[in-house]
Amino acid sequence: MSTQDAQAPASSSTSAQQQHQQQDASGRQPSSASSAAAQLTGAKVELRKVLRSFSDFPIPGIEFVDIMPLFANPAAHNTLVDALELQIQEAFPGGRPDVIVGLDARGFLFGPGLALKLGVGFAAVRKKGKLPGPCVTAEYLKEYGADFFQMQEDAVKPGQKVLIVDDIIATGGSAKAAAELVKQLKGDITGFLFILEIPGLNGRDKLEGAPVSILMDDN
Ligand SMILES: O=P(O)(O)OC[C@H]1O[C@H](OP(=O)(O)OP(=O)(O)O)[C@H](O)[C@@H]1O
Numbered sequence: 001m002s003t004q005d006a007q008a009p010a011s012s013s014t015s016a017q018q019q020h021q022q023q024d025a026s027g028r029q030p031s032s033a034s035s036a037a038a039q040l041t042g043a044k045v046e047l048r049k050v051l052r053s054f055s056d057f058p059i060p061g062i063e064f065v066d067i068m069p070l071f072a073n074p075a076a077h078n079t080l081v082d083a084l085e086l087q088i089q090e091a092f093p094g095g096r097p098d099v100i101v102g103l104d105a106r107g108f109l110f111g112p113g114l115a116l117k118l119g120v121g122f123a124a125v126r127k128k129g130k131l132p133g134p135c136v137t138a139e140y141l142k143e144y145g146a147d148f149f150q151m152q153e154d155a156v157k158p159g160q161k162v163l164i165v166d167d168i169i170a171t172g173g174s175a176k177a178a179a180e181l182v183k184q185l186k187g188d189i190t191g192f193l194f195i196l197e198i199p200g201l202n203g204r205d206k207l208e209g210a211p212v213s214i215l216m217d218d219n
């Protein structure tokens with residue numbers, strides 16, 4: 001194991017919405033936008049401290065970023081979901097999506113909770129052979145192998161606004177395949193949201209036509 005051990009972020013369980021409504025230390029009511037921006041900046045700092053990484057997992061040469069500590073502690077989990085909600089408001093000003101599409105398996109850790117918080121539906125992209133009924137299929141290559149993804153044919157309705165979410169973008173192969181599935185279902189992809197990016201793999205270059213937002217982006 002390397003880097004930091006899991007720590008709970010200092011953040012309280014105050015929701016993003018509640019935080020908007022609080023006054024600052026001087027007693028003035030800060031603008032909702034600047035309050036949200038400050039909350040988001042603080043959350044990113046705290047969440048970074050919680051991540052850890054493992055060398056040579058699952059195969060030699062891969063530096064594996066472990067996101068599980070984000071979910072091990074309720075304060076970190078709450079900070080994450082609040083931060084993702086704020087990131088969506090900041091990065092995708094066109095309004096809420098109709099559906100959040102999350103990728104098997106780590107996109108399932110926070111995608112449904114985020115969809116619930118936004119009051120929208122959640123749809124699953126699963127590895128081949130796991131979903132019953134008629135499905136659409138797309139092949140993809142990722143950082144350490146090839147695979148197939150599927151979605152149920154009725155998971156997204158034609159014209160629905162779709163936000164695709166996953167924990168990590170590495171080569172971008174998984175997210176690209178998820179986008180192909182949404183396009184097969186005639187969904188309208190409004191964007192891609194990731195918690196973090198593995199640098200040096202140019203994953204974003206594979207995702208054309210919709211904005212990409214990364215919560216823990218260094219830029
Ligand atoms: O950008 P890419 O190169 O496609 O890599 C990113 C994908 O790889 C990881 O999933 P993985 O396939 O390891 O499956 P898991 O979520 O089931 O662990 C990660 O959760 C992303 O989905």
Ligand SMILES: Nc1ncnc2[nH]cnc12
Pocket residue numbers: 062063064065066143168169170198
């Ligand atoms: N380096 C990495 N760490 C964690 N998850 C990954 N998925 C693809 N590449 C990864």
